[in-house]
Amino acid sequence: MAAIPRLTSRLVIAVTAPVTLWLRHASQSHSGNCLSGGGDRARHLDLAPLARLRLLALVGFAVAALALPVTANATTIYAASSLSKVVPTIAPGNTYSFAGSDTLAFQIENSAPADVFLSAAPLYAERLHSKGLCSTPVVFALNTLTFVTPASNPAGITRVQQLDRPGGYRLAVGGKHVPLGIYARTLLGKLGLGRALTKNTVSSYQKASDVTTVIALGSADAGFVYTTDWYANTTKLLAIPVPTSAQPLIRYEACVVSRPGSDTTAANAVIARLVSLAGRQALFNAHFGLPPKT
Amino acid sequence: MTFRTGLFLGGLVVTLVLTFLFLLTPIAALLLQVPPRDLPDLLRDTAVSSALIVSLKTNLIANVLFLSIGTPAAYLIALGRFRGRPVLLTLIELPLVLPPAVAGIALLTAFGAFGLFGSTLAGLGIVLPFTQAAVVIAVTFVAAPFYLRAAISAFAALDRTQLDAARDLGASEAVVFRRIALPLAADALRAGWAMAFARGIGEFGATLLFAGSVARLTETLPLAVYAQLDVNLDSAVAVGLLLLAISGGVLLVAKLPPLWSPAAPSSTAGGW
Numbered sequence: 053m054a055a056i057p058r059l060t061s062r063l064v065i066a067v068t069a070p071v072t073l074w075l076r077h078a079s080q081s082h083s084g085n086c087l088s089g090g091g092d093r094a095r096h097l098d099l100a101p102l103a104r105l106r107l108l109a110l111v112g113f114a115v116a117a118l119a120l121p122v123t124a125n126a127t128t129i130y131a132a133s134s135l136s137k138v139v140p141t142i143a144p145g146n147t148y149s150f151a152g153s154d155t156l157a158f159q160i161e162n163s164a165p166a167d168v169f170l171s172a173a174p175l176y177a178e179r180l181h182s183k184g185l186c187s188t189p190v191v192f193a194l195n196t197l198t199f200v201t202p203a204s205n206p207a208g209i210t211r212v213q214q215l216d217r218p219g220g221y222r223l224a225v226g227g228k229h230v231p232l233g234i235y236a237r238t239l240l241g242k243l244g245l246g247r248a249l250t251k252n253t254v255s256s257y258q259k260a261s262d263v264t265t266v267i268a269l270g271s272a273d274a275g276f277v278y279t280t281d282w283y284a285n286t287t288k289l290l291a292i293p294v295p296t297s298a299q300p301l302i303r304y305e306a307c308v309v310s311r312p313g314s315d316t317t318a319a320n321a322v323i324a325r326l327v328s329l330a331g332r333q334a335l336f337n338a339h340f341g342l343p344p345k346t
Numbered sequence: 347m348t349f350r351t352g353l354f355l356g357g358l359v360v361t362l363v364l365t366f367l368f369l370l371t372p373i374a375a376l377l378l379q380v381p382p383r384d385l386p387d388l389l390r391d392t393a394v395s396s397a398l399i400v401s402l403k404t405n406l407i408a409n410v411l412f413l414s415i416g417t418p419a420a421y422l423i424a425l426g427r428f429r430g431r432p433v434l435l436t437l438i439e440l441p442l443v444l445p446p447a448v449a450g451i452a453l454l455t456a457f458g459a460f461g462l463f464g465s466t467l468a469g470l471g472i473v474l475p476f477t478q479a480a481v482v483i484a485v486t487f488v489a490a491p492f493y494l495r496a497a498i499s500a501f502a503a504l505d506r507t508q509l510d511a512a513r514d515l516g517a518s519e520a521v522v523f524r525r526i527a528l529p530l531a532a533d534a535l536r537a538g539w540a541m542a543f544a545r546g547i548g549e550f551g552a553t554l555l556f557a558g559s560v561a562r563l564t565e566t567l568p569l570a571v572y573a574q575l576d577v578n579l580d581s582a583v584a585v586g587l588l589l590l591a592i593s594g595g596v597l598l599v600a601k602l603p604p605l606w607s608p609a610a611p612s613s614t615a616g617g618w
Contacts, residue, residue: 158575225574229573253476254560255559258572265451267457271476
């Protein structure tokens with residue numbers, strides 16, 4: 053829980069201990085020189101090994117203070133990038149690592165030190181669960197897709213059905229195998245626009261924020277982003293309405309990572325906060341949808 | 347050999363072994379991840395072959411660009427006497443310190459649709475995003491500084507008296523550059539080019555944001571690796587090994603003595 057204060061105190065020790073040592077040593081050697089009263093040359097010869105010792109002590113202290121496991125007791129939360137603004141306000145004081153859910157799942161499968169996994173799609177949480185790497189996933193938030201163009205809408209797109217025109221637009225979408233891309237393909241499929249991605253020039257991104265960036269900067273004429281990402285960029289992105297019936301079901305799932313030495317009590321507490329009234333309120337304020345109360 | 351010398355040499359060997367272990371262990375681990383006999387199958391994917399073609403084509407153009415424009419420019423910076431050289435040298439190094447994603451954004455804000463020159467380019471009918479021209483620009487932007495730094499050092503290290511001797515014998519400045527400076531700096535230029543090539547062929551972040559990742563058009567090998575990670579770790583590793591083989595091959599070839607050296611007099615190779 054108190055990862056940041058603990059890290060700070062380690063850093064303080066790492067910096068102050070050698071300095072203190074150095075000061076003490078300096079004062080001792082100074083008094084020693086007064087007693088001996090030797091010439092410059094003698095003093096130099098006398099001090100050289102001590103100076104070397106001092107350097108060793110400096111390095112040793114710094115290394116030792118920093119090498120002690122900082123995160124041993126802190127809860128480490130691996131969370132999908134789209135949660136980066138809201139989740140730290142719900143569960144403050146933890147260590148966070150934000151990335152695409154697929155990347156995070158891959159890291160956890162390769163024994164990353166995560167305690168909690170917050171996935172933007174059930175696929176990844178459930179994959180870890182089936183491998184025995186995390187507890188039964190809990191749905192804690194929902195999202196939708198928004199079809200967006202740059203704010204100035206240079207291509208003049210007013211309806212998603214325009215994507216069916218041959219040879220038309222430059223589109224930015226999530227990759228075929230990442231949640232954002234899978235959802236976009238589901239949505240297009242429900243609208244009978246399955247071939248929109250072959251009729252237009254389509255650039256695929258593995259990260260949701262890359263899609264937002266290239267549309268906002270006008271590289272793409274349009275694309276599909278998470279509704280929460282649109283809310284974060286309303287001045288740069290124009291939302292084009294999509295029939296609600298075509299919306300894919302986007303569920304965020306949380307699970308406690310099972311690994312030797314993981315702090316499951318603290319991890320369960322984090323998930324409890326997410327599904328608590330306060331957690332739901334914060335997610336709602338951040339424009340996430342909410343699952344039925346359990 | 348005294349005991350102390352032996353101790354020192356022993357220490358040197360230990361640091362060398364540590365260096366190699368640290369740098370080569372991850373690469374060896376990559377090789378062990380995928381059995382070599384599976385490599386051909388993993389690389390047979392059409393996505394890989396089209397990415398290979400995109401990578402080779404765009405890098406070839408980018409390399410021709412920075413070699414042909416960068417070499418004379420580096421010559422001028424290295425030998426010219428003018429104020430503000432340190433500033434100029436630092437400016438050339440700036441693209442090196444940009445994180446790749448920021449380099450991509452920088453290119454977009456300069457040449458993208460809403461960038462500084464976006465409307466000018468659009469007026470000329472030039473659309474850069476999602477085109478191979480954008481890949482070439484991204485690769486040139488991140489790779490050229492590596493070559494320029496090496497080329498400037500190479501030209502600056504030339505023995506000026508040799509250049510002056512040629513001038514005394516009536517050679518024009520162009521001839522001094524072409525017949526004296528270039529051959530003398532050739533080895534260092536080749537080494538610098540190899541580093542720049544390796545950086546360019548592995549370019550990822552700037553290409554992704556500036557040129558996009560459009561299959562068969564702007565999807566280069568490094569972008570293909572990233573996309574493959576979500577499908578199949580082994581095939582991502584296989585593409586990574588292909589990249590490694592290309593860059594490693596170029597780096598090695600650049601260090602071998604040239605088969606044919608145009609103007610190097612035999613005396614410079616004396617002793618070999």
